[in-house]
Amino acid sequence: MLNTSDILETIRMIRDENLDIRTVTMGISLFDCISDDPERLAEKIYDKVTRSAGRLVEVCCELEQTYGIPIVNKRISVTPLSYIGAGLSPEGFVKLAKVLERAAQELGVNFIGGYSAHVQKGAIKGAEALIESIPEALTETTRICSSINVATTKAGINMDAVAKMGEIIKKTAYLTRDNDSIGCAKLVVFANIPEDNPFMAGAVHGMGEPDTVINVGVSGPGVVAVAVKEAGDCDFSALAETVKRIAFKITRVGQLIASEAARRLGAPYGIVDLSLAPTPAAGDSVAEILENMGLSRCGTHGTTAALALLNDAVKKGGVMASNHVGGLSGAFIPVSEDRGMIxxxxxxxxxxxxxxxxxxxxxxxxxxxxxxxxxSAATISGIIADEISIGVVNNKTTAVRVIPVWGKGVGDSAEFGGLLGYAPIMPVKGESCERFIARGGRIPAPIHSLKN
Amino acid sequence: MKAVVTVTGKDKVGIIAMASAECSKHGVNIVDISQTVMKEYFAMIMLVELDGMKGAFAEFADAMRRAGSDVGVDIRVMHEDIFNSMHII
Structure with missing residues (x-):
């Protein structure tokens, strides 16, 4: 039987500590839309997406009302378009982006992910054309998200793609210069991209996924921050236990919403993503959790250890609460979306x-x-190469979403609006890595990729 | 289907009467009820049975919320499963 304090705890989490379901994302396979006629392809994609997700927003609103918990985002991920439109020109891909934008508007979802390609070992023609089209596609649309996987632990790092993405990011920044280069906020470069991630901008519907699927991303940095604060100056074992307990409760809500959304939409339930996703709102910050652990400011010495503890405890608590865990699962540290990080x-x-x-x-x-x-594009590629190496060598997903804000420098700040937040321009090193990036080719897969 | 109605806010005369009258108006049966007052803070929790409810869940939840805000208290109606999920293994 439920007791009063449990009920009031849930109410407090939702009302005062920003507990919410961050996203219900429907994955939709577009393989059955493939056509050699670009007009027919566009038509089939529009029909499939609007048909499959026709009730997504309505069902999420019903769930919000029934369970009393906000569902912040309703989103869609589709099969990477580089496969679906493999024969298209860059202009053809931009047209597809606009078709998806129209579908998103019609459905009332705020983002569709899957303007994507996998190029870890090399690019098929469709991937080359899609990558070429990214700057224009992200300028001409507002709800389309793009992700490019340039490396895996198994394949190594495609440094030609890394070099290319530096240029693409620069061009996207230039084309969206009137809005603080916001196009780059919808573009992620990945290593080891997951196939079932519900979070943007990196959501795609992977090749091994069912025809449609429901994936849910939970949130709740505010809830964890309060629990850590209330735990006081306990030792690390007790601290980890506190985070685990609260992560369990948060994830159970995600599990409930995921299974209920899947049932009502007639789509299989995929995974719950155990992520702590911050927003720029007060009391919804991952940095605040780290600071409540005893750091006077996020970023100081001890921050990496604090984050390691947090990330591990969130997973340990969450994994017990859900029957299928996937996606990115961990603490997010998007600078512009986290008040403490800012x-x-x-x-x-x-x-x-x-x-x-x-x-x-x-x-x-x-x-x-x-x-x-x-x-410079080479410096951006250097930043990507460093980050991607961490993912490849450590068997984990890593990604880069940097915004070279056109016309702005250190001391200025950029305003992206809404959940994307705002950010001070952070300095990069002035010394060049151009010769390194210009080598081209692939960095071989690490030795521990040979597991068989 | 059962739901949990929580009423929180500053204590005053007639809160329980108001909430139960609103339930009765919607054909909602109160199964269990408990309340605590800490300092001036009032928290009432009702477990209600919705099987005989007139109209949709959203209408009832909305009517309760409005009735609460008329007298300055926060009333939420939530499916019991959200609490069962979080607190019962």
Missing amino acids: EAAKLGTLTLDKLEAMTAVCSVGLDMIAIPGDT
Whole structure:
């Protein structure tokens, strides 16, 4: 039987500590839309997406009302378009992006992910054309998210693709220069991209997924921050236990919503992603959790250890609460979307180097970081190569979503709006890595990729 | 189907009467009820049975919320499963 304090705890989490379901994402396979006629392809994609997700928003609203918990985002991921439109030109891909944008508007979802390609070993023609089209596609649309997987632990790192993505990010920044280069906020470069991630901008519907699927991303940094604060100056074992307990409760809500959404939508339930996803709102910050553990400011010495403890405890608590766990699962550290990170970056305590170290122990990578607009394409590729190496060598997903804000430099800040937040421009190193990036080819897979 | 109604806010005369009248208006049966008052803070929890409910869940939840805000208390109606999921293994 439920007791009063349990019920009031749930109410407090939702009302005062920003507990919510961050996203219900429907994955939709587009393989049955493939056609050699571009017009027919576009038509079939529009029909499949609007038909499959026709009730997504409505069902999520019903669930919000029934269970009393907000579902912040309703989203869609599709099969990477480089496969579906493999014969298209870059212009053809831009048209597909616009078709998906129209579908997103019609359905009332805020993002569709899957403007994507896997190029870890090399690019098929469709991937080359899609990558070429990214700057224009992200300029012409507002709800389409793009992700490119440039490396896996098994395949190594495609450095030609890394070099290319530096240029693509620069071009996207230029084309969306009137809005603080916001196009780059919808573009992620991955190592070991998951096939079932419900979070944007990196959501795709993988090749081994069912025709449609429901994946859910939970949240709740505010809830964890309060629990850590209330735990006081306990030792690390007790601290980890506190986080585990609260992560269990948060994830159970995700599990409930995922299975109920899947049932009502007639789609299989896929996974719950055990992530702590912050927002720029007060009391919804991962940095605040770390600071409540005893750091005077996120980014100072001890931050990586604090984050490692947090990330591990979230997984241990969450995995018990859900029958299928997947996606990115861990603490996110998107700078512009986390009030504590923004403050720490403004003060210079949180630097790009420290963030890189932090990504070695958490999910996902260098995320939503504004850098000077005059950063060279080679330097951006260098940042990508470093981050991707961490993922490849450590058998984990890492990613880079940096925004070289056109016309702005260190001391300025960029405004992305809504959940994407705002960020101070963070300095990058001035010394060149151009000769290194220009080598081209592939960095071989690490020895521990040979597991068989 | 059962739901949990929580009423929280500053204590005043007539909160229970108001909440139970609203339930009765919607054909909602109160199965269990408990309340605590800490300092001036009032927290009432009702377990209600919705099988005989007139109208949709959302209408009842909305009516309760509005009735609460009229007298300055927060009323939430939530399916019992969210609490069962979080607190019972």
